[in-house]
Amino acid sequence: MSYVTPGEFVRKMIDAGEGKVFMSTRDTMIRAYMAGAILALAAAFAITISVETGQPLAGALLFPVGFCMLYLLGFDLLTGVFTLVPLALIDKRPGVKVRCVLRNWGLVFFGNLAGALTVALMMAVIFTFAFSMEPNEIGQAIGKIGEGRTVGYAEHGVAGMLTLFIRGVLCNWMVSTGVVAAMMSTSLSGKVLAMWMPILLFFYMGFEHSIVNMFLFPSGLMLGGNFSIADYLVWNEIPTLLGNLIGGLTFVGLTLYATHARTAPSRPISPEAGFVPEPDRVTD
Template sequence: MATPAVNGFSPQEIARLTTRAAIAKSHLSWTECIVKSFMGGFFISIGALIDLVIISGCPGLRESNPALATMIAAFTFPVGFVLITLTNMELATSNMFVMPFAVLQRRITLWDLTKNWIVSYVFNLAGALFTAGFLAWWSDVLDTAAQTSYAVTQAQNRVDVQWSVNLLRGVGCNFFVAMAFFLSLGATDFVSKVYCIWIPIWAFVMAGYQHSIANYFSIPIGMFYGTDFDVGKFIYQSIIPVTIGNIVGGFLLAALPFWILYGRGDAMNVQTGQPVDEEKKNEPRIDSDDETLRTGEASSGPRSRERYDRDGMADTA
């Protein structure tokens, strides 16, 4: 009996695409990485803003059925991740899974990972603050007392909790973020990609997990309307534990186990229904020695940039 065709790639094949994405990210110029990261912070904050507008605007439902209110509002949040993925922007939390996966394979260097993490994090932050200040607060999107009051409440709920709680909420969040990225690479059409992104991101928001970049929108917007904590407490009680938790979640719950399962051997004999001719089956693996980025090797140049950007980044999108 013939195996039915599958409209997607196997986990082993997705692992190869993940490696190619990491290599492509390591070849981005400083300017490209900065602009992509700013737009990534902007996009994710747009999703957080829509979520906030909806849940803050239904105080009656929040009081009578908070779970339903959370589920409805959380459904809008993944729009930011969809925009990031389909336009091929940079998001630090996704990179906390992608880059360590390729480092474990020795396909990129620790410097590549460090550069990517720092630039994407800092400019994700800038994009989120831009959205909070210009497109939410100054544009008066939250134009009722109920909405501004809830903006303060949700910010305090993210900060006025135990340090360890925010750490673990960050761990849980980035497991789902990594799954959204990994599953989206396995889809071969945009509708499927959107579905693969939407479900995990919707789940982490409903669960109440914490996303370090989204918090740079959600907490400052509450501070603009008058929270009872200052910037110092925001940094210590939210930024530090949630960021550490995101790193731990991306590495320990995604990059490490996926590397153990799919990143150490060929394992390309899984039928998926995707057309693979004999030449394709026998071509060198994407992480073979001729495509490994060695320490000290130039990470840019006309030939390498064309090769990795065109192929690797297209696969990411």
Template sequence: MNYRSPSQVAAEACRLAQNKVSLSIGQMLLLGILAGAYVAFAAWLYTVVTCDMTERFGMGFTKLVGSSAFTVGLMMVIIGGAELFTGNCIMPLGVMAGYCSVSQMLRNWIWVFVANYIGSALVAALMYATGLWEGTIGANAVKIAAGKMSLPFLQAFARGIACNWIVVLTVWMSMAAMDIISKIGIIFFPIMAFLASGFEHSIANMYFLTFANFIKGSQMAALAGVSQEELANVTWRGFFDNMIPVTLGNIVGGVLFVACFYFLVYRRELLSLSNETADPSSRKKEAKS
């Protein structure tokens, strides 16, 4: 059998959480920066691919093509072994099964989230320096960000939930694959689906919103074809107005609908496996008590 069964994936996800909390701060920062950069490169590719397609092919097909291009981001993250905050929302499965503590998980989440932004901002600065954004690409970048920053809190939160439900499920399914080609195939379709559907990914938005703030004062803003009211939202306050509900939604989507649900399904197997792999001294203490 060249794949893992769902119960085996659950056990693998717990071991993955255990490995993640054992990373040093330096490792989390470096791997987190890489993940943020990989997603940012994919977001840049999405912006380039979709910059002039809508008028020719319509919005639906444009989103389908752009989202297909974006999938390369999570492929680089998973196959490259980087640390992505949204993907790490699967870690509560390991917490509930006893493989790591809440404090250890939160330590990982905080450092990785910060590092993801550093990586995203670095790529945003790099793309700004290239000058490749001048013209329709830059206008598209401002238009994408303006739409995101104009979302009401509840809509951004709900789209964040839907997004990371799919993203963490993708991480889950990718662990079932035992070879690279299978992982690529598994990653492609659900990631394409979440972005084409218009859902909100906090790490991708780190790039989209930061880059738009870099270029908003240029002539690109005038070419974006959005209302002045929407353009007024392209600010650093608008950045946080989007990031807060989307990040919270991402946490709910990944933790509740993937980690918690699968823990409830495989609770007995996971707790039994956790007891078997526990430190012998811990088992002796438990026996005495």
């Protein structure tokens, strides 16, 4: 069967986190760069579909194609390593230290940013004919997204900041679920289907993804969005990063690790209860 049980794929999660910790700087940066670039292209693709069809759901349905491509190609998003890499530390894998986790996060952050910025510049050139004319309809839509999701939050003050943070938490709860879901199957079709569903949910619901935003907001600034770099950093990127970290690690990484890698002893059940549970593997 192509289905992988939770106990098995959680071990895969820990192994994947350990592998990323010890990956060379060159490979980490290349994989992160390509992940940021592909996800940015997928965001541009989804917005184009939404604008041209007038149906946001159509864009959301097709956005996961980018996520599936980058995952299957073995590239790394910051949202995914937020969830996987700390598990190697928590599991006390040899040689994995806090500084190793922070190194990986830093390299992936800058790699994702470079990839997203590259595509942001390319798409801005396309939307404006190399800045020789006003942005087309799609470029204008990206500029409006940047305004609404920076100064739009700022208008609500603390309530806006909390909303932004929670959207970041919910985003990586779903995105990291997609990363983990791909480990549930050994078949290509099973991996794609499992990834598609949570990524569709996050995009359509308008949750905040730090890497998607590395494309949307710099691109929006190039296309005449009425907000500043400071607005982007304070009223989107930084709170979104923190929300993504907490959402992925807390609701996906730690919960799965706690109940499938370090399971609690089962309570004995008498034969009169009518069934006997399968024994859980207990890790000391």
